Amino acid sequence: MKRGLFITFEGIDGAGKSTHVAWSADFLRARGITLTLTREPGGTVLGEELRELLLATQAPVHAETEALLMFSARRQHLEEVIRPALARGGCVLCDRFTDASFAYQGGGRGVEKRKLAVLEDWVHPDLQPDLTVLFDVSAEVGQARVARIKSPDRFERENAEFFVRVRDAYLERMKESPHRFVRMDGTKPIPDVQAELAQKLTLILSKWKT
Numbered sequence: 431m432k433r434g435l436f437i438t439f440e441g442i443d444g445a446g447k448s449t450h451v452a453w454s455a456d457f458l459r460a461r462g463i464t465l466t467l468t469r470e471p472g473g474t475v476l477g478e479e480l481r482e483l484l485l486a487t488q489a490p491v492h493a494e495t496e497a498l499l500m501f502s503a504r505r506q507h508l509e510e511v512i513r514p515a516l517a518r519g520g521c522v523l524c525d526r527f528t529d530a531s532f533a534y535q536g537g538g539r540g541v542e543k544r545k546l547a548v549l550e551d552w553v554h555p556d557l558q559p560d561l562t563v564l565f566d567v568s569a570e571v572g573q574a575r576v577a578r579i580k581s582p583d584r585f586e587r588e589n590a591e592f593f594v595r596v597r598d599a600y601l602e603r604m605k606e607s608p609h610r611f612v613r614m615d616g617t618k619p620i621p622d623v624q625a626e627l628a629q630k631l632t633l634i635l636s637k638w639k640t
C-alpha cells in the first residue's frame with residue numbers, strides 16, 4: 431500500500447495557525463480523505479502530559495532539557511499515532527512538528543542546530559512531512575494577537591526578540607527545504623488564506639494520488 435500523506439502546520443504564536451488547521455481538516459475530510467488530526471507537543475497520553483509540563487511548569491527549564499522533552503513527546507507520537515496512520519495509508523495533519531523545535535528551541539532558546547539535527551536524525555531519520563505550511567507573521571503582529579490571551583503559557587509570555595528569532599529560524603528552515611514548505615501570509619484576511627490553502631492542499635492531494 432502507498433504510504434499516507436504527512437502534512438504539518440507551523441508558525442509563531444499568534445500566526446493564526448489553529449483556525450486554519452481546523453478548516454483544513456474539514457477541507458480534507460470533505461474530500462473523502464481518512465484524516466488523523468493531531469498536534470505537538472501532544473497527540474498521545476504521555477505527550478499531552480509532557481505538553482502540560484512544558485507549557486505550564488513554574489520550574490526552571492534548561493533550553494536543552496526543553497528540546498529533549500519535545501523530542502521525547504515526538505518519539506511517542508510517532509510510535510503511537512503518526513507512523514501507524516501513515517502505514518494505513520491515511521493522511522496525518524499535525525499541528526507543529528520538528529520545524530518547531532528548530533524554530534523555538536534552536537532560534538528562540540539558542541540550542542545548537544547540530545544538536546537538534548542529531549535528535550531529528552535519532553527520532554525520525556527516515557521521515558519528513560510531505561508538505562509544511564508556514565503561517566508567517568511578524569513578531570509584532572504575533573505578539574499583538576497573543577496579548578489578547580487571558581492566561582498566556584510559558585512560550586506565549588516570551589518577548590518580541592524571542593519571536594523575531596523564532597520566525598527567522600522558521601524562515602531559515604524553509605530555505606533549507608524549499609520543496610516541502612509553502613509560506614502563507616498570516617496577515618491576509620481568513621478567506622484569502624483559505625483560498626490559497628485549498629489550492630495547495632488540492633495540489634498535494636493530486637500528486638499523492640498519482
Ligand code: TMP
Binds near residue numbers: 531532585
Ligand atoms: P501550540 O500553542 O501551537 O499548540 O504550541 C505549543 C507551544 O509549544 C508553542 O508555543 C510552540 C511550542 N513548541 C516548541 O517550543 N517546540 C516544539 O518542538 C513544539 C512542537 C512546540
